[in-house]
Amino acid sequence: MRWFETPDFNFLKAHKIAYVVSGILLVASIIGIVTKGLQYGIDFKGGKEFVLEFEQPVEVLDIRSELTGPLGGAPEVKLFGSPSDVLIRTDDPGNITEVQNTITQAMAQLYPDNSADVIKTDIVGPRFAEDLKAGALNAIIFALIVIFIYILIRFKDWTFSAGAVAALFHDVMIVLGIFTIFGDLAPFSMQIDQAIIAAFLTIVGYSLNDTVVVFDRIRENSTLFKTMEHDEMVNKSLNDTLSRTVITSITTLFVVTVLFIFGGEVLKGFSFALMLGVVIGTYSSLFVASSTVVELQRRRQNA
Amino acid sequence: MQGNGTKIGFIVAFLAMSIYYLWPTVANTLEQNYIQDLPEAERTEYREENAQRLQNLREESLSLGLDLQGGMHVTLEVGTAQLVRELAGEYADTTLSNVIETAQQRALQNDTDFINEMVQVFEEQNPNGRLSRYYRSEAENITRRSTNEEILAYLQSQRDSAVDRAMEIIRTRVDRYGVTEPAIFVQGNNRVVVELPGVANKERIRSLLKGTARLEFRLVAEPDQISTARQQIVGYYNRQVASDTSDSVQQSSGQNNPLAEVLSTQTRSGYAFGYTTGRDTARVNELLQKPEVQELIPRNMTLMWGASPFQTTQQGQELFELIGVRPQVEMTGEVIEEASVNFDQATNQPRVSMNMNSEGARRWSRITGANIGKPIAIVLDGYVYSYPNVESKIANGRSSISGLESQAEAQDLVNILLSGALPAPLEIIEERTVGATLGEASIQAGFYSTLIGLVIVAIFMIIYYRAGGGIADLALLLNIIFILGILAAFKATLTLPGIAGIVLTIGMAVDANVLIFDRIREEQRTGKTLRAAIEGGYANAMSAIVDANVTTFFVGIILYSFGVGPIKGFAVTLMAGIVASLFSAIVITRVVVDYLTRERSAELSFG
Secondary structure, three states: OOOOOOOOOOOOOOHHHHHHHHHHHHHHHHHHHHHHOOOEOHHHHOEEEEEEEEOOOOOHHHHHHHHHOOOOOOOEEEEOOOOOEEEEEEOOOOOHHHHHHHHHHHHHHHOOOOOEEEEEEEEEOHHHHHHHHHHHHHHHHHHHHHHHHHHHHHHOOHHHHHHHHHHHHHHHHHHHHHHHHHOOOOOOOOOEOHHHHHHHHHHHHHHHHHHHHHHHHHHHHHHHOOOOOHHHHHHHHHHHHHHHHHHHHHHHHHHHHHHHHHOOHHHHHHHHHHHHHHHHHHHHHHHHHHHHHHHHHHHHHHO | OHHHHHHHHHHHHHHHHHHHHHHHHHHHHHHHHHHHHOOHHHHHHHHHHOHHHHHHHHHHOOEEOHHHHOEEEEEEEEOHHHHHHHHHHHHOOHHHHHHHHHHHHHHHHHOOOHHHHHHHHHHHHOOOOOHHHOOOEOOOOEOOOOOHHHHHHHHHHHHHHHHHHHHHHHHHHHHHHOOOOOEEEEEOOOEEEEEEEOOOOHHHHHHHHHOOOOEEEEEEOOHHHHHHHHHHHHHHHHHHHHHHHHHOOHHHOOOOOHHHHHOEOOOOOOOEEEEEEHHHHHHHHHHHHOHHHHHHOOOOOEEEEEOOOOEEOOOOOEEEEEEEEOOOOOEEHHHEEEEEEEEOOOOOOEEEEEEEOHHHHHHHHHHHHHOOOOEEEEEEOOEEEEOOEOOOOOOOOEEEEOOOOOHHHHHHHHHHHHHOOOOOOEEEEEEEEEOHHHHHHHHHHHHHHHHHHHHHHHHHHHHHHHHHHHHHHHHHHHHHHHHHHHHHHOOOEEOHHHHHHHHHHHHHHHHHHHHHHHHHHHHHHOOOOHHHHHHHHHHHHHHHHHHHHHHHHHHHHHHHHHOOOHHHHHHHHHHHHHHHHHHHHHHHHHHHHHHHHHHOOOOOOOO
């Protein structure tokens, strides 16, 4: 089977449309993040989180109102993968054991015939949460710097570094924006926690993979086709690698979708971020990274 | 074929190594299944007979993370500020307290080291002062002349040894509690991480880890003193209420004394200040904390809560006493040499009996002798466990702690007392537990995801690249064995994100082959022969493959250094996946492709 045997799409011509699309997505993401704020999960916010497994389905709203009194404030209550599993998050500063007892006692009162097991707990102190947040931020910044330097060394041209990092920034911001804006609507947790940061860095790695393959072809073609217009040559490189870009995206999208469906509730947010990342990362290596390089090089020549 | 000889050698060696490291894991799984199938009666016998072998197998196996096997992960922080304060001992003054407080805030805000901040704050506030005035010690060779840098080094070394000691003490306690294969290690400069697989009773573990077990023997206050203080404090709140109600006319009705609302004063003994329900103890503490109220409490009296309820009401409410004791500590638990659990013959309640060393026995004899007919409070970590009356002078150095809730609590207390007191208080700053059932569900989810992902990608590759795809699939299968082999060889832990990393690798591992095969197709389009196209395809795809994988590997390293726990597991499998897939895509498929096209002269189709 062969797709894109000898494709001849004009990617650079489409880049104006791509700039508009990316621009709208980026601005919407940034507005969403600024107005709504990043929706941190327990790792970065701190607090106490309990997952209770009931024997029969339960009502989230009933649980929330039942717990509001004893916990001194409404807790976050969400279903956790099935109608009989719930996740309860509270900022109650009390002793861990007491808070857990308060919850299990209140649940025994609310559902006398439907007993619950605590199957997962996460308690993160505020200071530890700050440390984790700093660690995550450092990891992302550090990753971007290392990538910038590596590409600078390999391709000996800062415009490639800038193009790659711009594409990565683009991908992460848009996924972050989608997570922030649509987080409340999803039936699974889309809060930013450590796993999501790991997903972001994987997206960075993946998208970079795509971008680097294209850059590599540009470098190769620029020595082979010296007479060709620069723009045309970049476009040819994108077309040359298109089949590979699409096939790898498809196989990767297959596996992350499998993870999303079969990987269990714990991995839902993580695999969803990866799904978005693969799609956006593929788009950005085709339409954002190379056209940024071309644009930067054109400006450098004119300057 | 000479080049390929080396390659085949590498493949065989790599495969043999993977199988060698994975073998214990397979054997262990087989053993466990075998044991499961044995009749109940024979299981224990079989386990005992083969204990050593089974344990070896378990230790050599690829270990599962707590998120997969269930268990408890706790991060404890050593209270550096308290340690620094205690080291100053009698030299501590308000200047030092202020410095410590400011430094604590700064360390928190700037995410810096507390001890560095402390020295800096001290120098800012006292430009000509020397920290040595708080930490003079001949043993440590610190004199009045020691510089602040020397003190800094001294405090840091004290902190480090406190963390090490804390870790050792925790290890002793956990071992005595009986957890199989606990992991205990230091993280950063003042944290201890404890990982306990298969632990269910979280409450016991928490108190076991945190328990400083500071055992004190104190005299109690005079009943007259206690009742006078009580009258004055209740009176203070009466006056408060009166002045409040006269201020605002609207609230004139139904304003009661806030302390009387939560604290009952009809105590069973003269040594109790009052009692209340477990829930209201916090409210009472709050009311008593007021500076005006603190002034009404005599200097030679401290109020401490009873550790366990002295009575449970018919409604099931547990009542706790507030007891007036002396601030001076007559003796501490350091003199305890032996401790054991037994039962009080009169009440049949569990208690901990203690034997003191000779110096302790001498002092205990003096203390009891001087206080016949009076109670002595036995205080553990700030709670009064009991305050029995001294009936006669005790010369044999024996004492006991009663007022314990269960035999398990008594057992843990013995454990804590004997493992030694922690050098500084520990605080739980992170705790994560996963139930065994959730862990099992995660293993299943991970297994199915891997299987389904593998099948879908394999089918797709065959459809798209035909024979070439089939070869890539073979490489993919070996790839998974290599990844697991690498993990086992490096004694890495398999976590749920780690499995996700393997699944992700399945999708991305074919990338190198996709690059190569697409290149081969391109070469074929230019009219080259199959052999030439294959040569060109592999050669030309190489630089793209290397660049793409090196950058992803960097990301893996970064994730590994910044991530914690399960995320580290993800980073490890990601990196192992890159190494394995590079090898299998470049070396293995090449060997197979060469063999088929050269030796068999097969017309290999790349779709």
